[in-house]
Amino acid sequence: MTTNALAHFHRTGDRLPDLSDPPAGLRPALLARYLDLASLRHDYPLVLVDDVEEPVRTLTATVNELLCRIAPEGAAGERLRQHVLRAEAAIRRSVPEDGTTTLAAAWDAAQEALTAADDDPHLVASLDSARSALEVDGRLVACVSRGAVDVMQHLLALAQRPRLATVRAELGDLRRRLYDILEADDRRSPTGRGPDRLRTAVGTTHADDFDFDAWSEVLASRPYEGAISESRRARIEWAIDAIETQRFFDTTDRSGEVHGFAFDGCARAAEAYDARMPELLRLAKAMAIARLELDNAYDEAAHDGFFHAFDGSVLEPEDLTPFPAYLVIVDADALDSAERARILELLASAPPIKVVVLTSDVLGSSNLDESVGIRGLTGVELTQGALGLGTAHVVQTTVAGLARMAAPIAAALSAPGPALISVGTGAAGADDDLPLYLSAAAATEARALVSLVFDPRAGSDWTEQVRLPDNPQPADDWPLHRLVYEDEDLQRVEVDVAFTYADLLAADPRAQRHVAVAPRETWNGELVQVADYLRMEPEDREAHVPYVLMVGDDDVLRRVVVDQRIVEATQRRRDARRHQQGLAGTRESHERRLLEAERARLAAERDLPAPSDAAATLEVDTSGATAGVPPAPAPQPTAEQDAASPAPPDEATPEAADLPPPGEAWIETSRCTTCDECTNLNPRMFAYDDNKQAHIVDLQAGTFRDLVEAAENCQVAIIHPGEPWDPGEPGLDDLRRRAAAFA
C-alpha cells in the first residue's frame, strides 16, 4: 500500500482494490468530544420568554442568571449550585420535541424525579428555593426543525404586539371620535335642542325643577350655524363602517372573523394578500379619511379626487407597517421550481410577507454526483438570490444560532416590507447519531451556511447593509480548533485543525464514494490537511494528497483522503464566502484594522517618553499642555480665534442703520406693547403691523400735537416725535419743550 493508490483515488475517485470502503459512522474528529450533547451545557433547550427585550433565552443563561442571584459565592453556595445544575441537566434530557412544555412545568417534573430518587433534604430545599426564585417562564424549545418554527412565531408575535395594540387602540379611538362628531352635530341641531331631548338629558330626579320648553326656546335663540354637510356625514358614516367591518385587527368593536396570517406556501400567501387588497385599501382609506376629519382638515376640493382614485398605487411600504405581517414557513427541500420563483417574486415586492425557509440539507448545493446537471436552488442559494434583489430584509442562520441571532431576526420580522429568514436545520444524510444541534453548528463552522444579515435600510451600499455576525473566527477562511488525542504510545498530542467544508462533506453518507481511509502506514508528509492543500500553489498540489481527520464509532482517529470533487466543492465554498466578506466589507476592514493597530503600536513606541523626561512631562502638564505631544510652536492667532474674540464696537450695525435721520418722528416698533393708546388717539396716524405693534403710517394725518401727546401717553415711552413739520401749528414752543423729553 503506497501513497500512490491514495493519489490515484484523489484524482479520479477510483478506488484501487487494496483501498477498502470507509467504515460506517465516520464523523469529523473535532466533533468527537461533543457527541453526548445532553450532558453539555449547550444552547438548547431555548426558553421563549414574553419579553420584547430578550425574547429567546437559553436554559443555560437562565440558570446562570438564577444562580448569580441566589447562590452566594464560595462554599456556602456550592451545594445550591450543584443541586440546581442537576435539575438543569434533568430538564435538558427530558425536553419533548413538540414544544409543549414550559420551563416551570419541566422544572417541576425534574424536581419530582430527582427528589424521588434522592431523599437528601438539602436537595429538596435547594430546588424549592431556586424554583421560587425563578423569575422567567416560557415554552421550552428543543433543537428540532419544528423548534425553529416555534421561535419564528414567537418572535413575530412579540415584535408585532406593541404595534398591533397601537393600531387597535387607534382604530377604537378613531371610531369613537367619529361618532362624537355625529353626536355633537346631533346635539346642536334643532331636534337636539328640543324640550324632549333636554328632558332626557336631565333625567328624572330633577326634571320637575326645569321648564324644558323655556329652556329650549332660550337655546333656539342662539343662531344655528347649520349641520355638517350631507357629504361629510356620509363620509364619516362610511369610515365608521369600514373600521367596524375590517378583518385585519382583532378589535372589540368589530364583527366577523379576523383574517389569518400564517401560511405554509408562498403562492397561497400571495393569493390571500392579493384577495385582501380591496379590504386593506378600504381600511387604509377609512383611517386616512378619519384622521383628516378629526383634524377638521378634510378639504373636499383637495381630497375628494384623491380618495376617489384611491388604489394600491398610493400606498408606500411604510403605509403597510400598521397591518399584520404574513408569516410563510416552507421547507427548502420540498419546494418545487414554481414555489422557489414565487419566493423571489415576493421578496422583490413591497408586502410585509415574512418567508421562513427551513433548509434541512445545507450540503445540497454541492451534491457531488449531480454537479453537471440542472438542479433546483437550495435554501442557501435562495438567500444569495435575495441579497442580489436588494429589496428584502434577509437573515441566514442555523437552528444552533437562533438564540444569538434572535435580535436580527426580530428586526427583520418587524421591519416594513418583505423578509427572508433562512434557517439551516441540519445536514440531511448525516448519520443519525449526530445530534441536530451539532450538525447545524458544524454547517456554520464549515462555512456551508454563513450566518449573515442584510438590511436594505441600514445604509446605501453593501458594506453598510450586509453584516456577518455569529461566524466563528470571521477573519480566517476556516476556523482553527485544537484537537487533543492520544497516540499509539499513549502520549497526549495536540494539533491545530481547520474545520473545512470538506470535513462536513466527508461525513455525509451520500459522499462515501468520494472518501477513502488512509491506512496508518501511508501517513507521511505527502498527506496534508485540506486547508493546507487549498493554500498550495497548483504545482505543489501535484505531490500531495489532501485529507480530513475523522473518528468512527470505535473512537479511532483516521486520516480520510478526499477526492478532487470534494476539494473543488470546498474551494467553491471558500470563494463564495470571500465574496460575502467582500460584500460586508470585512475583508478590507480586517486589513485596515490590523494596519491601524500596527500604526498605533508604532506611534506609541515612538512617543513613549524616556524615564528621564518624566519631570519635564509633569512640568508641561501643569502648564496645561497635553503630555506626550511634542512642544507646539508659539500659538498663532487662527481664523477661529479671531472670530471668537469680541468684535470691536461697530456703530454701523443694522439697528443703528435703521435709525431715522435726526428730527424725524419714529417709533421703536419692536418694543411696542399693543396698549392701544396711540392708535386710539389717532388711528390714521398710528397703526399696528403684522405683529400688532405700532408704527407711524402717515405723519400728515395728524398734528405735531397728536404726536407729542401720543409720546406722553405711551406706556413704554417708545414714540419719538422729532421736529414739527408745520411751522404754522399753534403752540409749537410748548410742544417742542414737551417733545424734548422723548428725543
Next chain:
Amino acid sequence: MTTTLSERLRPYEEDRPLEFYQCAVSRWCTGCGDNAILSAMQRLCRDEHLPPEKVVFVSGIGCSSRFPHYMNGYGFHGLHGRALPVAEGIKIRRPDLHVFVNTGDGDCCSIGTAHWIHAFRYNMDMTVVMHDNQTYGLTKHQASPTTPVGVATNTTPRGAVLAPLDPLSIALSATNASFVAQVVDWLPDVFAQVLSLAFHHRGFSFIRVMQRCPEYLPGLFDPWIQDPERVLLLTHDDGVTPDPGLARAFPNQDTHDPSDLDRARRIASEGDVIPVGVLHRNPAIPTYEDLRPLPPHDRSTAQARIEAEFDRFTVWPRGGGPGGGA
C-alpha cells in the same frame, strides 16, 4: 425615507393673520398690559400654526381672566382661583389640546394658591401665564398679595403694610417645578421668546408677567421702564437670545443656565432688579400624563363602571344581585 399616507395628505399649514386669533374687541383699559399679553399669545398661535379647535384658554376671575373671551379658540372662564384644576381636568381628558391658563396675582396667589403649588407638583403639560399687575383691578383697586408695601389701595388707604408675596421664589421652591420664567410686558420680543419656550416645554410652564395697570397703579413700573439698568436680562442658548438692538438697549445682562436651580433661586430673591428670562427649566421631570396615562374615554365602559359602582350600594333581594346572592 418615505412618508406615510397621513403625512402626505396633511394640508399645507395656512399662514393666518394675527386678527384671525382675535375673537372680540378687548374691553381692557387703554394702555393696559393685558393687551401686550394678548398679542404675544396671538403671535405664538400664529407662528405655531395652532388651529383654534386645538387650543383652550382657561381662566379664573379678574381682569386677566377675561382673556379667553378675546382669543379665537376654546375657552373656560371659571371660578375665582380655580383655573388650574379646570385646566388639569381638560388636559387629562383631552391630551390633544394645547392648554393655556391665564390667571392674575389675586386669582393665583391668593384664593388659588393651593391649586397653584400642587399644579407644579402634577407637572401637567400646559402653559400658565400669571398677569401680575399687583392690584385687584376688576373690583377697582384693592390690595393683592403682590401689592408693594406702602401702596395705597381701597383696602389699605394708608398704604399696604404686608411685604408682597414673591411668586418667583415660591415657584422655584415648589416640588417638581419644571419651567419658571419671568417677563415684563414692556419687552414684547422677550415675552414672545419666553412664551415660545414655555409652549415647547413638555410640562407645567409658569410665566410671571410684570404687568402695568395704568388705571390704578399708573407709574408703578416707571423706574424700571425708564432705567434699563434695573432690568436684568437673563440670556442663554437654552433661554432668551436677545437680538442686537435689544441687547444694546438693555445692557444689564447675565448668562444664566436654566438648569441651575440654586442660582435661579438666588437671582429671584435679589431685591431691586427685575430678572427677565427663563430662570429654570428641567425637561427630565415626568408629567402626570406620562406617569398615569388615562385610557381613552369610552362611554360604554364608563357606563359599566358607574353601574358597577351603583351595584355596590344596591340592596338586592335575597339570592339576587350581580354576585349571585353573595
